[in-house]
Every structure is written in structure tokens, then in C-alpha cells.
Amino acid sequence: MLLLPSLAQKIMYEVKKLLDEDIIIVDTNGSIVASTDEKRVGAFHEGALLSIKERRTVVITKGDTNALKGVKPGVNLPIFFSHDVIGVIGITGNPDQILPYGQLLRKMTELLIQDNYYNEQHEWRSRMLEAFVFDWLHLKDWTAAFLERAKLLQINLEPKRQILLLYFHHNRTLAQKDIWQLHPFLNEQDVIIRWGNDRLLIVQTVDEHTTTDLTLQKIKKMKAFMEDTWHLCTSLGAGQPVLSDQLLHSYEQAERALTVAMKHNRIVFDEELRLEMCLKDISAETKRDFIQRVLGSIIEDVELISTFQAYFDENMSLKATAEALHIHINTLHYRIKKLEQRTKLNLKSSSDVVSLYLALQFLDESTKIN
Incomplete structure (x- = not known):
């Protein structure tokens, strides 16, 4: 392992x-890198350089300053x-x-180097996995490579x-070290x-033992951990089980389910x-x-717009909608009348109610995309 200047600076x-004393970090060529x-x-x-060659602590006295460069x-x-000398840490002062x-x-320095090394290994594996899963989703035929x-x-x-x-809203x-904390919630494979x-x-x-209920329990535990530990508000969409060479189908289903889940910070299964x-x-x-024709x-x-988004969120309950919006129910009746006059919709008509609901859904989608 090389002791790069960036790592040396971090260690220092x-x-x-x-x-409080001055500190130097030296590479295996005897050059001060930080x-x-x-x-x-x-x-x-x-x-x-002497410390590196002899693999021992070297004390420098005032007398040595004239003899050593x-x-x-x-x-x-x-x-x-790993039993190899990769550099030297020097402390200036009274020995x-x-x-x-x-x-x-x-x-402490060796622990920092070890921690950095394992972080780099995790990052390397993470990048390899990301590239592999991308190919797993998109390759039509599995190649030997x-x-x-x-x-x-x-x-x-x-x-x-x-x-x-899984989507987090912040x-x-x-x-990568955060993601590794989620592994206890997952199966080994x-x-x-x-x-x-x-x-x-x-x-x-x-x-054969995997059920929707078991998957839901696993997701809930992981979701709760993320919200408690990192204060992340999360939503999750789950695709359906597929053969391993048809993974893209499950991904598309999960993406569709996540679109719905994100509206209410929920867990949604495609099924x-x-x-x-x-x-x-x-x-x-x-x-x-x-959207243009209806709204x-x-x-x-x-x-x-916000009134009738709330209206559908509250399952078209006038009382619940008024409470959610903190308005008098008469005010809500006034807004319904206003909507009907301006859009020519009739909220007593099932067809018009569906049209309004769909238009608001599409509008919400386009707002998030834009």
C-alpha cells in the first residue's frame, strides 16, 4: 500500500x-509528503529513511542535526x-x-491507514457491484465475462x-460505510x-420461504433504522419476484410502485x-x-388545486378535507362550486370525478419531473 500525500495530510x-508539536509524515523514499x-x-x-530501513524508532538529538540531512x-x-513499513511519522520537539x-x-496513525484501506476496498466493491447490477438489468444475454x-x-x-x-427525501x-450498516437487515445473498x-x-x-409479509417486515425494520439513525424520511417500491435473467421486469415494477409510494412516504408493492x-x-x-383540457x-x-389534491387525499370526505386544510366546511363548499363553474365539471358525476382525479395525478407527476 502506498502512503499517498492526500492520505498523509488526512492523518496529520x-x-x-x-x-501541539510539529509533525511530519515521510514516504518510503525519505521524502516529506505532509x-x-x-x-x-x-x-x-x-x-x-533510517527508520524505514531499520524498521525501528529513531530518536534525533541536537547533535544528530549536523550529521543527518x-x-x-x-x-x-x-x-x-500488513507487516510492511509504508512510511514514517515524525514529531519535532524534545525527545x-x-x-x-x-x-x-x-x-493511531496505523489505525487510520487501516480504516482508510478498508473504506477504499468497500468503495471499490461498491462500484463493481453498481456496474454489475446495471449490466444485470440491461444485458439481453449473459456473456462469459x-x-x-x-x-x-x-x-x-x-x-x-x-x-x-428505496428513496430518501432529504x-x-x-x-458506503452507512450502507454497510444496513446489511444486518438483509439476507446473505x-x-x-x-x-x-x-x-x-x-x-x-x-x-420458497419468502413472502410479502416477511419482505414487508424486513423493509419496515430497515426503514425505521434509517429514520431513527439518519433522520431520513423514506419511501419504498417493491417489484415482484422474477427469474434472475428477467430482473429488468422487477425493476420496472419497483419503479412504478415507488412513484406511488413517494406521494405519501409509504411502502408500496407492485402487486x-x-x-x-x-x-x-x-x-x-x-x-x-x-391536464390542459381538465384543469x-x-x-x-x-x-x-391544493384544495382538491387534499380532497382526494382524504378520500373525498368533506369533513376530513376541511379539517386537513384548516378551513370551515362552508369555505370548502364554496371552492367546490367555484371549481365546477370554472372547469364545467360536476363532482356528482362519477366520470367528472375520475377526470379531475386523473388530471391532478398527472399534474403532480409533471411537477415532480420538472
């Missing part, structure tokens, strides 16, 4: 929190990773005073699979990856959908035309 920043004194970066440090009084400690801190600082990548990533392509799409991107900035995609393994199955296949142009006369009236 963390170590500096514990000590220092609290920026003038020393790039300079050669003979004491550190680029040194100051202090302590140089080799940094180990007798700073030597007791040396082992502690070296151990694809099957080899599945083997490398230890992904079993035999069982049925089900796509779960402007936050989860780090499930795959979880980032899917854009605000979504997670889970490829769930399905066997629950009825009307939404048809609405998803209507073209954007047809939806725009329909064109009130499209700019925010109060009326």
Missing part, C-alpha cells in the same frame, strides 16, 4: 488534534501496514518529552430475485447498492397497484393534453 490533521510546516513538504529526511530534534516512528506519546500516535464477474463478486444467479427501490447521499444520489437499490433473493398500472403507460404528451381554466389557481 487527525494526529495534530492530540499534540507537514505542519508547509515549507518542509518535498524535502528529504535522512532520519526517517533535513532533520530536527524529535522522534521518527515507522508506520506499519524525552514526546517519546512517551510516540507509540500512541503511531498506533458477465458470469465471471458474478463469480468474482460471489453473486449467485440461480435464485429468483426481487427489486426493492438532500443527502449515503456513504441480497445485493444493496447506491442508485443515484437519493436512492438505494436492493436485489433481494427469493426462495397492490391497479389503476397505476395503466397510468404508467400513458405518454407524457397525452398527460399534458389531458386549464384553474391551472394557475394554487388554492383550488
